[in-house]
Amino acid sequence: MITSAIIPRPLARLPWRLIFLVVGIAGFGLIVLYSAAGGSAQPWAIKQGIVFTFFLSLAIAMSWMSETTIKQISFPLYGVTLIMLIGVEVLGFVSKGAQRWLDLGPIRLQPSEFMKPAIVLTLARFYELVPAGEIRKWRAIWPAFVLLGVPAFLILVQPDLGTCIMVLLCGVTVMFLAGLPWWLFLAPAAAVAIAAPIAYGMMHGYQRKRIDTFLDPESDPLGAGYHIAQSKIAIGSGGIWGKGFLHGSQSHLDYLPEGHTDFVFATMAEEWGLAGGVLLILAFGAVIRWGMLVSANARTRFGQLAAAGLSATIFFYVSINLMMVMGLAPVVGVPLPLVSFGGSAVMTVMLCLGLLMALERQQRTVSRLA
Amino acid sequence: MKAIRLTAAHQSITFSRRMMLLGGAQSAVGALLIGRMGWLSVAQNQKYQLLSESNRVQLIPVPPRRGWIIDRNGKPIAINRSSFRVDIIPQQLEKDRDVIPQVAKLLALTDDDVARIRGELAETRGFRPVQVAENVSYEQYASVTVRLPDLPGVQATRGYSRYYPDGPAVAHLLGYVGTANAKEYEAEDKNPLLIIPGFKIGKQGLEKTLEPHLRGTPGGQRIEITARGKLVQELDPKPDRSGQTVQLTIDQGLQQYAARRMGDQSGALVAMDVATGDMLAFVSMPAFDPNSFSEGIGRTEWKMLSENDHIPLLNKVAQGLYPSGSTIKPAMALAFLKQGVDPKRRVVCRGGYQIGNRYFRCDAIHGSMDMRSAVERSCNTYFWATGLITDPAQTTEMVQYLGYGQEFDLPIPTQRYGTMPSPEWLAKKYHRKWQGYDSANTSIGQGYVLINPMQLAVMPARLAGGKLVQPRLLMRGPGKRVPNLDVDPAHLAIVRDAMTAVVNEHGTAVASKLPLDGIQMAGKTGTAQVFRLGERGHESNWALRDHALFIAFAPADKPRYAIGCIIEHGGFGASAAAPIVRDSMTYLFDKQKAYAALAPLEEQWGGTLAERNARQLAAFKSASRAKA
Numbered sequence: 002m003i004t005s006a007i008i009p010r011p012l013a014r015l016p017w018r019l020i021f022l023v024v025g026i027a028g029f030g031l032i033v034l035y036s037a038a039g040g041s042a043q044p045w046a047i048k049q050g051i052v053f054t055f056f057l058s059l060a061i062a063m064s065w066m067s068e069t070t071i072k073q074i075s076f077p078l079y080g081v082t083l084i085m086l087i088g089v090e091v092l093g094f095v096s097k098g099a100q101r102w103l104d105l106g107p108i109r110l111q112p113s114e115f116m117k118p119a120i121v122l123t124l125a126r127f128y129e130l131v132p133a134g135e136i137r138k139w140r141a142i143w144p145a146f147v148l149l150g151v152p153a154f155l156i157l158v159q160p161d162l163g164t165c166i167m168v169l170l171c172g173v174t175v176m177f178l179a180g181l182p183w184w185l186f187l188a189p190a191a192a193v194a195i196a197a198p199i200a201y202g203m204m205h206g207y208q209r210k211r212i213d214t215f216l217d218p219e220s221d222p223l224g225a226g227y228h229i230a231q232s233k234i235a236i237g238s239g240g241i242w243g244k245g246f247l248h249g250s251q252s253h254l255d256y257l258p259e260g261h262t263d264f265v266f267a268t269m270a271e272e273w274g275l276a277g278g279v280l281l282i283l284a285f286g287a288v289i290r291w292g293m294l295v296s297a298n299a300r301t302r303f304g305q306l307a308a309a310g311l312s313a314t315i316f317f318y319v320s321i322n323l324m325m326v327m328g329l330a331p332v333v334g335v336p337l338p339l340v341s342f343g344g345s346a347v348m349t350v351m352l353c354l355g356l357l358m359a360l361e362r363q364q365r366t367v368s369r370l371a
Numbered sequence: 372m373k374a375i376r377l378t379a380a381h382q383s384i385t386f387s388r389r390m391m392l393l394g395g396a397q398s399a400v401g402a403l404l405i406g407r408m409g410w411l412s413v414a415q416n417q418k419y420q421l422l423s424e425s426n427r428v429q430l431i432p433v434p435p436r437r438g439w440i441i442d443r444n445g446k447p448i449a450i451n452r453s454s455f456r457v458d459i460i461p462q463q464l465e466k467d468r469d470v471i472p473q474v475a476k477l478l479a480l481t482d483d484d485v486a487r488i489r490g491e492l493a494e495t496r497g498f499r500p501v502q503v504a505e506n507v508s509y510e511q512y513a514s515v516t517v518r519l520p521d522l523p524g525v526q527a528t529r530g531y532s533r534y535y536p537d538g539p540a541v542a543h544l545l546g547y548v549g550t551a552n553a554k555e556y557e558a559e560d561k562n563p564l565l566i567i568p569g570f571k572i573g574k575q576g577l578e579k580t581l582e583p584h585l586r587g588t589p590g591g592q593r594i595e596i597t598a599r600g601k602l603v604q605e606l607d608p609k610p611d612r613s614g615q616t617v618q619l620t621i622d623q624g625l626q627q628y629a630a631r632r633m634g635d636q637s638g639a640l641v642a643m644d645v646a647t648g649d650m651l652a653f654v655s656m657p658a659f660d661p662n663s664f665s666e667g668i669g670r671t672e673w674k675m676l677s678e679n680d681h682i683p684l685l686n687k688v689a690q691g692l693y694p695s696g697s698t699i700k701p702a703m704a705l706a707f708l709k710q711g712v713d714p715k716r717r718v719v720c721r722g723g724y725q726i727g728n729r730y731f732r733c734d735a736i737h738g739s740m741d742m743r744s745a746v747e748r749s750c751n752t753y754f755w756a757t758g759l760i761t762d763p764a765q766t767t768e769m770v771q772y773l774g775y776g777q778e779f780d781l782p783i784p785t786q787r788y789g790t791m792p793s794p795e796w797l798a799k800k801y802h803r804k805w806q807g808y809d810s811a812n813t814s815i816g817q818g819y820v821l822i823n824p825m826q827l828a829v830m831p832a833r834l835a836g837g838k839l840v841q842p843r844l845l846m847r848g849p850g851k852r853v854p855n856l857d858v859d860p861a862h863l864a865i866v867r868d869a870m871t872a873v874v875n876e877h878g879t880a881v882a883s884k885l886p887l888d889g890i891q892m893a894g895k896t897g898t899a900q901v902f903r904l905g906e907r908g909h910e911s912n913w914a915l916r917d918h919a920l921f922i923a924f925a926p927a928d929k930p931r932y933a934i935g936c937i938i939e940h941g942g943f944g945a946s947a948a949a950p951i952v953r954d955s956m957t958y959l960f961d962k963q964k965a966y967a968a969l970a971p972l973e974e975q976w977g978g979t980l981a982e983r984n985a986r987q988l989a990a991f992k993s994a995s996r997a998k999a
Contacts, residue, residue: 133378178393180385234426237411237419250427255598271423275412279405286401293394297387305386309393320400327407 030340063355085112121310243274435587438614455512464524540630542658546576587614620649645836695816696897706769746869774829827935835930894923896944919947
């Protein structure tokens, strides 16, 4: 927070540290996209810059929302998103093809993206309503399962495994922090260990292949394992200081697939090396820490749970993507927020940050009043 | 109420605790990610840098120039001629422009060629060029070159093609080169060099066995390309290294002379240096033209060669097997001497000899014969009779020792070395005891005796030099010290004297005296029956006529060179083989005289070897066209 006589009060009261961090990450992302296009602002960097600026403004605008408003829109937001998810399914069924988005004239909406913050807010709201004594009762558990399970299932059948996992993880995080009994988390973990082979059998061919090649990427270096193999080559060949800006051969010669979207981190690491990678990871870490502190400082239970869940959303985005590009997780199609080209991830993350900023402003206002 | 308040407090503690846990887990994941990245980019940096580099840079092999093959005097017998070729680089073709018809017109390509080019273009990928035509004329090359700006994707280059100045004369010695086939490509672990258009490997003869020396190491044009195969830039090339020059013991002049002297006859001639074993000539005729083989032989020419009853595709020197006929007799005589037979011992030839219940007929009634006259006049009776009083095991061992039936260590892909029968061999092979008639057959080089033309030269070389020389083809350093033959020099002198008489006194080859002052040739004729033993074939049917053989060395008093020659179905050795050996031997001492002897013969045959070959091909072509 900057306090100065010159800067108008509303501006000075913005969480500038966070904004600097986010602008820094996104700015770095634009530089990487500029290089990924072979040293050109077209076709990605400029577009991405516009999208980012728009959503950053939106997030800043959202920061004036009061916690009460957020609480009030939680359930409706969830409901609308769920209806849109069903709509996508129906549309896909009618047009006889898999579909993930709704075409609304100039914009394409991916309802599954909205579901990430929506599920966090809904569960936070739900557990705020559950009396403390009831928390370990069945009544406090099954509605959450339904609230989480239905959209997760709808997203899974789209099929979008990456987003489904993200939604599940975000929801589970909120449930975990709400204080649900331990066995509820340990038992499914054990169940997953047993059920994994069965689920594997039910997966789509392309998903199964991705898991196969994740477990053994060398088995198919020119086929499905190509993404991971080339991504590791890009990161590994970068060394400590990288090959230098605009000198990444893996991305410039098209060996690295999806070098501007899901594998943008590899593009970056090739040119900026371990140094750039660590810097980026630490920057994301700072953003997430900021969000977690908002949660820790929150006075209301909704504030606590929502802030932690929203931070976790960003965390899962970043960590799943990075694990994916470094060969620690299967390629499930999760972009690196703020850096990868594409509006969806930026939108989701900025929604989360906007809500977090709103919650944070609330804390300050409350504390000031107190 | 109290319980609830307690739980609310409890809930807050739970939340903080779980927040700590979550934060810890997040930090752990962060640490894991940084650690993983460090592992990839620091610990495994080198491995990935290599992989990235091999992604980026592709090596287009530049074929090395094939090493020359030169003769003992440094004269080239296999060289590379600069040639012009036209290729298409599929990558650089423009999508909606078909350049092939235009190129086909410029190079006068046939429809077959165009179909082949289109087929290969459909199959090829990336930067591998597709051959349009090779060995195009300079005019055609130039006509393509000036139009290159209008022909995107077409490349006209100067390359090298193998050239054998002596053509068919060296065909069986050197073999030829050709494009690697699928099997050869697999055998070399898919060496990319082998599939470069225009790259040839040795297919036969020395070209094949000397391949490792002749090939050289390919260079490379290093290029940076994208994953989709688009050229980004060319990097520093890696230079290629030409193959080594290989020097042979062959005397190019003699090789060519002997090949020409054989005329249209089917046969083989091998000449050797008696002191070192150097092979001076290695001629198998008739032969194909290795130049047209190396360019990829036409179907008509191939048909002509494979239909010819003189078998021009067979290397008769290394793979032809013939009965030795009477050329075995000097070795026999030496074996008799070693076993104590007195050279003055006389046998009366009454035109034949009875062994058991069989009567063996001699060529003539020679009368009273001693060893010298028996060799000189080639009297079979003497050898049959003497064979019966000596030990066949020792006799055959001596002949084998002198070279018949021996395999030599030579860089020749396939060598058939025939048979020198012995009692032991007979027992092993046919499970029967050696009989008198076996001795009789063997002593005149019939029966089981089968030899190749190399042995036909090694035998006189060993007799003449008195050394156990081994034939050699490659001039690599000074030869090893050659041990002396394990025989009495006095015995050798007797045999040499008898062989001198064959040519210079009243022998079977007096018509083949060397036309040189002070240099005499010694030799022995041989006539090998092809059709049936005991019947002298003078039939008009060429294929049933006897083989003519002749072995010789010269000078008779101080031997330097030995020659063995076989003319298939030539009739008497004295009439067909000996004159060729005489003229070839003359060449070694006086080239002018030798060519003087050749000129009228070639005039009679209708031109030089090259002229006759060309005429033959033209005739065959028009004949097959007429048939079709």
